[in-house]
Amino acid sequence: MNVVRLIARDELRLMARNRVAVIASVLMVLLTLVAVASSWAHQRGIADLRERHQHAAEEAFDGQPDRHPHRMVHYGTFIFRPLSALAAFDPGVDTFTGNSMFLEGHRQNTANFGDVNQSSLLVRFGQLTPAFVLQAVAPLLLIFLGYGAVARETERGTLRVLMMQGASRTQIVGGKLLALGTVALLLALPAIVGLVALAGQPGASALPMAVIVFGYTAWLLLWVLAIVLVSTLVRRSRDALLALIAIWAVMVVLLPRVAPSLAEAAVPLRNRLQTDVAIARDLRKLGDAHNPEDPTFARFKASVLERYGVTRVEDLPVNYKGLLAVEGERITSNLFNRYGSESYDAQGRQNAIAGAIGMISPAIALRSLSMAAAGTDFAAHRGFLEQAEAYRYSLVQRLNQLEADGVSYADDTAKDSGADRRKRVSADHWEAMPDFTYKAPTGATLAGRALPGLAIVLGWLAAAAALLALATRRLGERR
Amino acid sequence: MIEPALPILIEDVFLAYGDHPVLNALSLNVAAGTVTALLGGNGAGKSTTLSTLLGFVRADAGRVAICGIDPGSQPEAARRNIAYLPENVALYEHLTAVENARYLLALSGDTQDRAAITDAFAAAGLQERAWDQRLGAFSKGMRQKVAIAVALLREVPVLLLDEPTSGLDPRATADFNALVLAVRERGTAVLMVTHDLLSAADIADRICFLEAGRIVEDVTADGPDRFDVRALHARFAVSAERLAA
Numbered sequence: 001m002n003v004v005r006l007i008a009r010d011e012l013r014l015m016a017r018n019r020v021a022v023i024a025s026v027l028m029v030l031l032t033l034v035a036v037a038s039s040w041a042h043q044r045g046i047a048d049l050r051e052r053h054q055h056a057a058e059e060a061f062d063g064q065p066d067r068h069p070h071r072m073v074h075y076g077t078f079i080f081r082p083l084s085a086l087a088a089f090d091p092g093v094d095t096f097t098g099n100s101m102f103l104e105g106h107r108q109n110t111a112n113f114g115d116v117n118q119s120s121l122l123v124r125f126g127q128l129t130p131a132f133v134l135q136a137v138a139p140l141l142l143i144f145l146g147y148g149a150v151a152r153e154t155e156r157g158t159l160r161v162l163m164m165q166g167a168s169r170t171q172i173v174g175g176k177l178l179a180l181g182t183v184a185l186l187l188a189l190p191a192i193v194g195l196v197a198l199a200g201q202p203g204a205s206a207l208p209m210a211v212i213v214f215g216y217t218a219w220l221l222l223w224v225l226a227i228v229l230v231s232t233l234v235r236r237s238r239d240a241l242l243a244l245i246a247i248w249a250v251m252v253v254l255l256p257r258v259a260p261s262l263a264e265a266a267v268p269l270r271n272r273l274q275t276d277v278a279i280a281r282d283l284r285k286l287g288d289a290h291n292p293e294d295p296t297f298a299r300f301k302a303s304v305l306e307r308y309g310v311t312r313v314e315d316l317p318v319n320y321k322g323l324l325a326v327e328g329e330r331i332t333s334n335l336f337n338r339y340g341s342e343s344y345d346a347q348g349r350q351n352a353i354a355g356a357i358g359m360i361s362p363a364i365a366l367r368s369l370s371m372a373a374a375g376t377d378f379a380a381h382r383g384f385l386e387q388a389e390a391y392r393y394s395l396v397q398r399l400n401q402l403e404a405d406g407v408s409y410a411d412d413t414a415k416d417s418g419a420d421r422r423k424r425v426s427a428d429h430w431e432a433m434p435d436f437t438y439k440a441p442t443g444a445t446l447a448g449r450a451l452p453g454l455a456i457v458l459g460w461l462a463a464a465a466a467l468l469a470l471a472t473r474r475l476g477e478r479r
Numbered sequence: 480m481i482e483p484a485l486p487i488l489i490e491d492v493f494l495a496y497g498d499h500p501v502l503n504a505l506s507l508n509v510a511a512g513t514v515t516a517l518l519g520g521n522g523a524g525k526s527t528t529l530s531t532l533l534g535f536v537r538a539d540a541g542r543v544a545i546c547g548i549d550p551g552s553q554p555e556a557a558r559r560n561i562a563y564l565p566e567n568v569a570l571y572e573h574l575t576a577v578e579n580a581r582y583l584l585a586l587s588g589d590t591q592d593r594a595a596i597t598d599a600f601a602a603a604g605l606q607e608r609a610w611d612q613r614l615g616a617f618s619k620g621m622r623q624k625v626a627i628a629v630a631l632l633r634e635v636p637v638l639l640l641d642e643p644t645s646g647l648d649p650r651a652t653a654d655f656n657a658l659v660l661a662v663r664e665r666g667t668a669v670l671m672v673t674h675d676l677l678s679a680a681d682i683a684d685r686i687c688f689l690e691a692g693r694i695v696e697d698v699t700a701d702g703p704d705r706f707d708v709r710a711l712h713a714r715f716a717v718s719a720e721r722l723a724a
Contacts, residue, residue, distance in 0.1 A: 003586055006582065006585050006586055007586075010571070010574075010582055013573070013574075014571075014573050017573050018573075156569050157565060157567065157569030158569045158570070158571060160533075160535070160563075160565065160569070161569050161570065161583065162586065163533075163535075163554070163555075163558065164533070164558050164561065164562075164563045165558070165583050165586035165587040166555050166556075166558050166559045166586065166587050166588070167555075167586050168554075168555050476535065477535070
């Protein structure tokens with residue numbers, strides 16, 4: 001057996017004979033299995049609930065009686081975003097953003113019912129998910145198992161004993177890396193098996209799953225390198241433990257929580273009330289479709305009359321009120337889209353700032369890659385909102401067009417006792433309206449979004465390896 | 480015919496830590512099958528001499544060789560020829576005596592079965608009931624016996640000892656000295672750094688006094704009494720006083 005493997009085997013034997021280390025490792029494995037099982041059950045429950053509600057919402061819309069189309073515009077419908085296959089591994093921003101929306105005319109609503117709004121405050125601290133266990137708990141356990149790997153040998157004088165047997169510095173450090181790396185992979189194994197099992201669901205893609213496995217493996221190896229590096233640099237095990245706990249607290253706990261606050265301070269977002277007030281103000285400026293004297297809609301009316309070659313709306317072959325609704329929705333939707341775009345841009349700038357902070361905290365980069373590959377990051381959420389808006393606009397305009405084509409202007413403006421019935425269109429139309437179908441990002445798209453985070457983690461890995469190589473050259477030197 | 484390389488060769492070696500010279504034109508050779516004791520006061524350069532031979536520090540000038548190999552440039556190769564017992568023998572407390580021996584021998588490329596290891600333990604005077612005990616409760620003497628047993632099994636040509644008898648009771652010191660002599664009989668070159676003049680006079684073939692990084696006195700055992708211990712003691716005291724001053 002070569003020297004590196006001999007040293008690694010002895011390090012593993014030391015861990016195996018340490019009762020605390022064995023108990024902690026077993027607890028870690030159990031924690032991971034519980035996280036996998038509870039996340040799967042939680043997400044499965046949510047997915048079933050959403051599917052049922054989506055079905056119920058579609059049935060309710062389709063089951064409406066004969067009605068005026070504009071009544072259906074205001075009746076609206078609920079849509080639900082199906083969970084990504086890997087959401088049980090890393091729920092990402094879904095916990096906060098919610099995945100259901102009420103779609104109606106004249107308004108763009110936001111997503112609702114995130115877990116955070118419906119659960120205890122503990123959810124905000126961090127759910128027990130496989131991703132959380134690997135991001136936060138596994139590095140802590142590796143620190144407790146490995147902080148003394150080299151420092152202990154220096155402190156007790158056995159480093160020279162190893163060297164006296166002909167073991168080189170590189171072989172000694174290599175043996176320690178091999179031992180701790182083996183433990184890291186064993187600790188990650190239940191989560192990886194869980195991930196593969198979770199991803200066995202329909203819609204799962206191998207590529208993002210491979211990125212997640214690769215990313216988390218790199219993350220744990222980064223910690224293995226960092227632990228052995230610190231252990232190599234200091235002369236006492238206790239110093240190594242204190243330094244590593246401090247690094248963990250800053251990198252894993254502090255910076256990931258400070259980064260969003262810094263981003264928010266740098267790029268403040270309007271709150272809901274401010275946005276509503278601003279939109280209402282701009283809507284007033286756009287004009288009032290119900291006011292015949294309004295210049296915007298007066299121009300629209302003139303252009304319609306000119307297009308059809310008539311002088312009165314009553315002579316139009318289509319219902320002018322329907323055309324007016326189509327135009328009104330187009331104008332207000334443009335306004336909503338402008339506000340939405342500004343908000344997305346600001347959130348994009350916030351994410352860029354948080355991503356830049358990720359350069360100094362690989363934990364942020366890892367979370368970013370994990371959420372991106374799992375399809376639970378902001379980009380995936382934005383994709384859902386954009387698809388929802390596209391569907392809302394299409395549905396509302398179909399209903400508005402139905403008013404224009406299916407209800408005569410005379411009936412639509414009549415106020416006699418039978419007018420209400422004449423304004424109605426057949427209920428068959430509601431069923432003919434297409435249902436919302438969420439198009440999930442492809443595996444290649446998800447993997448592509450995860451690449452920046454992966455690159456940062458790999459960069460940190462390379463930097464830690466280079467530093468360890470330098471520290472190894474001075475190992476055991478008189479200081 | 481090519482002369483076999485000297486097990487320990489130190490020739491005109493200079494070494495300084497910053498502006499402070501530690502070894503100053505030091506020359507010392509140790510032949511196979513001999514025991515040389517290196518005595519000197521604190522700060523005389525004894526530990527640095529050992530560190531230089533072990534390849535942990537490099538000489539600024541001069542020549543150092545273990546069996547013809549420069550430990551400064553080829554530390555791993557040189558160390559394969561050395562067994563080293565520091566003042567406080569460091570071994571692995573989570574391993575038993577047998578496991579320690581097996582691990583250290585495996586690292587140096589030797590594979591010995593249990594019988595060979597326990598034979599070496601018996602030769603080193605380690606009691607049988609201690610063979611399969613973890614080292615946590617071992618005394619210094621017991622640890623030294625484990626380390627000496629490993630050195631015996633490795634059959635290396637050079638044994639370096641750093642204050643081996645400090646902290647040992649007279650009985651343990653006598654046992655240890657007997658072991659060193661047994662190692663010498665096998666043809667091993669032994670260099671012992673010590674403050675223990677009596678022990679050195681008992682087993683050394685040669686006693687060298689180190690002062691300010693150079694050998695100032697080199698006495699070889701002669702006749703049935705071997706050394707004039709009284710004269711050596713006086714010489715050692717003068718040297719120590721000079722260093723302290």
